[in-house]
Amino acid sequence: MSTNPYAGKRILVIDDEPDVTELIGYRLKQDSYTVEILQDPLMIMGKARDFHPDLFILDIMMPELNGLQICRMIRSDTTLKNTPLIFLTARGDTDDRIKGLEKGADDYISKPFNVKELSLRIQSIFKRIGNSGTKTTTQIQVGPVAIDEELHKLTVDGEEVELTATEFRLLKLLMERRGRVQTRENLLINVWNYDSDIETRTVDTHVRRLREKLGEDVNIIETVRGVGYRVIDR
Numbered sequence: 001m002s003t004n005p006y007a008g009k010r011i012l013v014i015d016d017e018p019d020v021t022e023l024i025g026y027r028l029k030q031d032s033y034t035v036e037i038l039q040d041p042l043m044i045m046g047k048a049r050d051f052h053p054d055l056f057i058l059d060i061m062m063p064e065l066n067g068l069q070i071c072r073m074i075r076s077d078t079t080l081k082n083t084p085l086i087f088l089t090a091r092g093d094t095d096d097r098i099k100g101l102e103k104g105a106d107d108y109i110s111k112p113f114n115v116k117e118l119s120l121r122i123q124s125i126f127k128r129i130g131n132s133g134t135k136t137t138t139q140i141q142v143g144p145v146a147i148d149e150e151l152h153k154l155t156v157d158g159e160e161v162e163l164t165a166t167e168f169r170l171l172k173l174l175m176e177r178r179g180r181v182q183t184r185e186n187l188l189i190n191v192w193n194y195d196s197d198i199e200t201r202t203v204d205t206h207v208r209r210l211r212e213k214l215g216e217d218v219n220i221i222e223t224v225r226g227v228g229y230r231v232i233d234r
């Protein structure tokens with residue numbers, strides 16, 4: 001019997017390199033996930049709607065339709081937009097990581113990669129999704145900005161605003177801890193579930209995206225220079 005608490009979760013892997021998909025598929029099946037492999041990126045949306053994945057693992061550099069384009073399509077689809085997504089790619093410099101996160105990815109792993117690390121990153125994503133519903137209070141409001149955890153919905157001045165799953169977790173945490181400064185490291189641990197140092201620019205990128213979506217109410221997120229961020233009542 002599998003000891004993986006997320007056994008049976010559906011993972012869709014999109015990569016045009018057979019050696020890579022074979023390696024990933026073998027490891028994920030060992031971890032008791034339900035896995036579908038796709039090497040033709042043009043088939044992604046049809047396959048995803050049929051398979052209903054709990055997670056995407058997506059290469060960036062593919063012919064005809066690249067991973068960034070596919071990510072944008074997924075985030076625009078009403079049934080798939082909140083599904084977590086990991087970019088797995090040879091493009092590993094900082095600018096490429098930031099670009100991937102800006103497009104809505106939840107994580108980013110560079111090739112060549114360690115399959116054990118990939119497995120742990122996947123479990124970390126499922127863990128934080130599972131923990132996102134443990135609060136008894138489902139509605140939090142700061143001024144005109146309100147989130148409903150049960151419905152996974154953000155409204156600003158009564159108008160619904162679309163967020164990715166990671167953006168929602170980040171804003172929820174900041175609003176739950178309004179008035180208290182959250183360091184970048186603390187946010188990485190609590191939102192991204194990392195317990196070791198990674199790029200703190202990941203936090204800055206997501207905060208910038210949140211501010212863009214909050215529009216005129218951007219000022220509820222305050223930067224504490226050299227430390228981190230906090231939500232304040234206007």
